[in-house]
Amino acid sequence: MKRWIYTPSPLLDKTLAESLTTFPRDPTLTVYGLRLFGMIFLRAFFATYFRLRVPGRERIPKAGPFLLVANHTSHLDAVALACALPVKQWHHAYAAAAQDYFFHGVFRALVAVVFTNALPFDRRDDPKHSLELCADLLHVSREALIMFPEGTRSSDGSLQNFRNGIGRLVAGTSTPVVPAYIDGAFRAWPRGSVVPMPRRVTVRIGESRRYDDTPPTREGAIAVAADLHQAVLELRECGPSS
């Protein structure tokens, strides 16, 4: 007779806070269902309240792995990008989120994990380990990753320099990198403001690019970061100035 084999969840004796921070995550139906309902609601909210438009939506690859890179001015950014993705990709797109900010309280972590599938990114103490997590996600699990290479929200809405980590992640690999520019999120909900205002938000998607030829060195990483910075800048210029 065949014996029953039990494979308990590895997170069984972890508290909610601990299991939210653990990555790679153990997907459960509950989180999947919450995310589905949450995203349907958020999509409707973004379409009406922020009148979200996504020119160039067709440039997003149909399946992972790919890296979505954008400017960062507001908490709306990650959700706006998730709303720009097709429904099928919601559960397969992970937003790299600052561990020191989003994984500090249980409630904040829960919102981040449910809505944007947040990946805890330790930008202060151990960014190397977090970059390895991201690399695994892209190259082993073949999922999509959303990243804000500026490393933090801009305080005046301008585009800051990109960190080199983004270059280290993709230099010398064939992972497609899709640049995007989020327009209007700063006016809708800037840093420090409490209530989001009903302003139009536009996510402009650029042509995806690869960096197979760039050497995976420090210089290569800097070059990739500069190239992506330029790509996002160009997307900002090509829209109607507002």
Place this chain on the structure above:
Amino acid sequence: MTNGFAFQDPTYLVYVRIWLGILLTSGAILGVLVLARRGHPTVRSALVTYRSWWVILPLMALPLGLGRPATIGAVTLLSLACFHEFARATGLYRDWYFTGAVFFAILCLSYVAWIRWYGMFLVLPMYAVALLLIIPVLRNRTEGMIQHAGLSIMGFLYFGWFLGHLSYLANLKYGLSYLLFLTLAVALNDVAAFATGKLFGRRALASNVSPRKTWGGAVGCVLVTAVMVWALRSMLPRFGPMQLMLSALIVGIGGQLGDLVISVVKRDLGVKDLGAVFPGHGGWLDRYDSLIFVSPLFFHMIAFYYERGISLSPGG
């Protein structure tokens, strides 16, 4: 139980006072112990367990005070949480078809309790089992399906249907009194079982299941619970000596059996606790294991004596 608030209900207020009295008294005793034996591991773990009670109490008292809809909602969430924990511990949670079907069946059961359709409430397990058994057929899969179907059926029956009787209890005229009694009695019975198990008895009750449970402790616990039920008799409407005795036996014996049932699950799986929601207690199942076993027994005891005329049709 009515759909309106019950915060002003005299029975409700008495039970809230009892709970607060017990928690504050034990807190005071614990405080003295902490001062006397600071850093002692037993005292420290008792403190962690005690703190969790201050979370558990409002979780139970609030829905009961908010009335029937909130109570049925809370029982539904408790059922879902218990099943979810069971599914995580057994590995069933990786099969989303079965987990989803059990979630759906639990929601259906709560809806049936909400519209007071007693006949369907009793028959729903048949439909649930039928649904769960056709899932492998619809998916055209056989590998491991007996295990998944078996675990799902146990999950629905034990965590959904058994606990669902608390929802139906809320439909009865004196539902609030019964539910208040049951939550307090089962909680105190757990504490009594823990205490008497430590104090009396040497012969193990089921040594392979739980080495801490002894015959002496079990008998002592039933006696303590009987005294407690007798003390609460004035707040149990319509209950005579026979019903009081049966309640004591159901809570006293059933509570300990429920504990042992979950111990079997844990032992077979080789895990210590099924979750970490309540520090010092474990997960939802570690806290509510005895209530699951007691609920249907208590409900059907009441139904046998006082609800024989209950209609099987919706709205009955």
